[in-house]
Amino acid sequence: MDNQEGIIKLLKEVGAIVNGHFVYASGKHGEIYINKDAIYLYPQKLYWLCLLIAGHFSSVDVDVVVGPVLGGIPLSQWVAYHLSEINGRGGKEALAVYAEKTEDKNGFIFNRGYDKVIAGKRVLIVEDIITTGNSARKVIKATHSAGGIVIGLGALVNRGGAKINDFCGISNFFSLVDLKLNSWDESDCPLCLKRVPIDNKIGHGRAL
Numbered sequence: 001m002d003n004q005e006g007i008i009k010l011l012k013e014v015g016a017i018v019n020g021h022f023v024y025a026s027g028k029h030g031e032i033y034i035n036k037d038a039i040y041l042y043p044q045k046l047y048w049l050c051l052l053i054a055g056h057f058s059s060v061d062v063d064v065v066v067g068p069v070l071g072g073i074p075l076s077q078w079v080a081y082h083l084s085e086i087n088g089r090g091g092k093e094a095l096a097v098y099a100e101k102t103e104d105k106n107g108f109i110f111n112r113g114y115d116k117v118i119a120g121k122r123v124l125i126v127e128d129i130i131t132t133g134n135s136a137r138k139v140i141k142a143t144h145s146a147g148g149i150v151i152g153l154g155a156l157v158n159r160g161g162a163k164i165n166d167f168c169g170i171s172n173f174f175s176l177v178d179l180k181l182n183s184w185d186e187s188d189c190p191l192c193l194k195r196v197p198i199d200n201k202i203g204h205g206r207a208l
């Protein structure tokens with residue numbers, strides 16, 4: 001079992017990857033749902049996942065790890081913790097801060113004086129799930145606006161096929177798991193055809 005298979009197994013065990021018949025936010029139907037909130041129930045597992053992200057960036061000089069609220073907060077803490085523990089950094093501690101949503105909810109901003117913490121610093125951005133990459137792009141933009149130098153983007157799951165070129169100015173994009181999620185219009189959905197009931201507990205099927 002390679003790393004990726006082991007991580008998918010772990011995410012299934014904690015209920016973060018669920019198989020069934022779901023309606024996505026786009027309205028399309030699919031057979032896999034990612035329930036990212038389930039990951040944060042298990043700090044020991046998150047510790048291990050963040051160790052793998054930190055391991056990927058171990059040869060990169062990182063001053064500050066940035067995560068967007070809310071899931072990015074524990075991620076940034078654990079990744080910074082592991083980076084600080086890595087040999088060869090000479091005991092240099094990596095800091096962790098989080099980006100908050102702007103008032104209009106359309107972007108991210110650094111409050112609490114965190115903008116000053118990242119100004120002129122080498123920043124690693126961490127995300128839980130990357131779908132379109134839109135949220136990560138906004139965090140990158142906010143980091144640049146605060147004067148930070150974004151050196152990489154690390155994620156738990158890339159579920160939308162995002163590529164490094166989707167993130168302007170990023171030279172190091174890494175995700176623990178790349179998942180291809182098939183999705184269909186309701187009229188073409190093979191699960192609907194087989195009359196598999198739509199999951200009404202998670203996903204957007206609950207509204208139906």
Ligand SMILES: [Zn+2]
Nearest residue numbers: 029189191192
């Ligand atoms: Zn369906």
